[in-house]
Amino acid sequence: MTIAAATHRTSMGLDSRKMAFWAFIGSECLLFGSLISTYLVYKGRSVVGPYPHDILNIPFTSVSTFDLLMSSLMMVLALAAVQRGDLKWAKVWLVATALLGIFFLSGQVYEFTSFVREGLTLQTNLFGATFFVLTGTHGAHVTVGVVWLLTLWVRALQGQLTAANAVTVEICGLYWHFVDVIWIVIFTVVYLIQ
Amino acid sequence: MQQPSTDEHPVVQHAHPTAGVYLRVATILVILTVIEVGVFYVPAFHAILVPALLLLSAVKFTLVVMFYMHLKMDSRFFTFLFGGPLLLGLGMTMGLMFLFGAFALRR
Numbered sequence: 001m002t003i004a005a006a007t008h009r010t011s012m013g014l015d016s017r018k019m020a021f022w023a024f025i026g027s028e029c030l031l032f033g034s035l036i037s038t039y040l041v042y043k044g045r046s047v048v049g050p051y052p053h054d055i056l057n058i059p060f061t062s063v064s065t066f067d068l069l070m071s072s073l074m075m076v077l078a079l080a081a082v083q084r085g086d087l088k089w090a091k092v093w094l095v096a097t098a099l100l101g102i103f104f105l106s107g108q109v110y111e112f113t114s115f116v117r118e119g120l121t122l123q124t125n126l127f128g129a130t131f132f133v134l135t136g137t138h139g140a141h142v143t144v145g146v147v148w149l150l151t152l153w154v155r156a157l158q159g160q161l162t163a164a165n166a167v168t169v170e171i172c173g174l175y176w177h178f179v180d181v182i183w184i185v186i187f188t189v190v191y192l193i194q
Numbered sequence: 195m196q197q198p199s200t201d202e203h204p205v206v207q208h209a210h211p212t213a214g215v216y217l218r219v220a221t222i223l224v225i226l227t228v229i230e231v232g233v234f235y236v237p238a239f240h241a242i243l244v245p246a247l248l249l250l251s252a253v254k255f256t257l258v259v260m261f262y263m264h265l266k267m268d269s270r271f272f273t274f275l276f277g278g279p280l281l282l283g284l285g286m287t288m289g290l291m292f293l294f295g296a297f298a299l300r301r
Contacts, residue, residue: 033283
């Protein structure tokens with residue numbers, strides 16, 4: 001079922017903001033594609049340790065993965081709440097999503113610092129260089145997402161978030177879910193396939 | 195069904211799934227993640243580790259994109275905007291791995 005709205009229309013009948021954002025997400029696919037390619041190309045070519053199987057902590061990263069998956073669920077529930085005009089629950093789900101994002105980032109900071117303590121830095125070997133650039137770029141994206149979510153939450157607290165401008169939450173959701181799918185790939189390619 | 199509009203180019207928005215669908219997808223995603231970690235730890239699966247993990251990852255990726263990012267219900271043009279670069283990136287990855295000998299046969 002479809003509804004008609006009267007704002008930001010294109011000749012294709014699509015919301016121009018969503019169209020622009022999907023194009024941006026497409027470009028992000030190429031950015032992460034190049035970083036994942038670089039990681040895979042240099043995989044197993046480090047001449048000094050530590051190597052992936054020496055330091056990657058699968059149980060810890062599994063919890064981070066579960067956390068990010070749950071944050072995606074919170075995000076869609078926030079969007080559904082905004083779309084039905086339920087501002088109270090929209091605020092709850094938005095801040096829950098942001099908190100889960102902060103929890104993920106805290107885990108990444110802990111992981112990075114423990115790796116550095118164990119002797120793996122950007123300069124140590126090819127694994128260190130490609131691992132930190134790939135996961136660090138992803139972490140930077142999560143940080144942007146958390147700031148965006150908190151901005152929307154503040155707008156909701158101020159009563160500026162309504163069903164009429166639900167597309168702003170939808171676009172933030174697209175970004176957040178994209179960050180999630182990239183982590184799904186990183187978790188498999190970097191952590192599980194060693 | 196599209197409501198009548200007097201606009202020449204009305205913005206078409208598609209209805210999104212219900213909270214129940216979102217919860218079911220989340221449950222499947224969690225189960226698939228548990229299976230992924232299980233496959234990693236169970237030695238019996240090591241022979242099929244890489245294809246199994248790639249398949250599970252692809253299913254999770256598709257579920258999030260189809261249901262949480264609403265590509266299943268939204269305009270096919272968005273699928274093109276996302277799918278085109280995604281396939282290009284995938285092709286680039288495979289091409290680079292081939293060029294750098296990742297697929298070379300080992301004796």
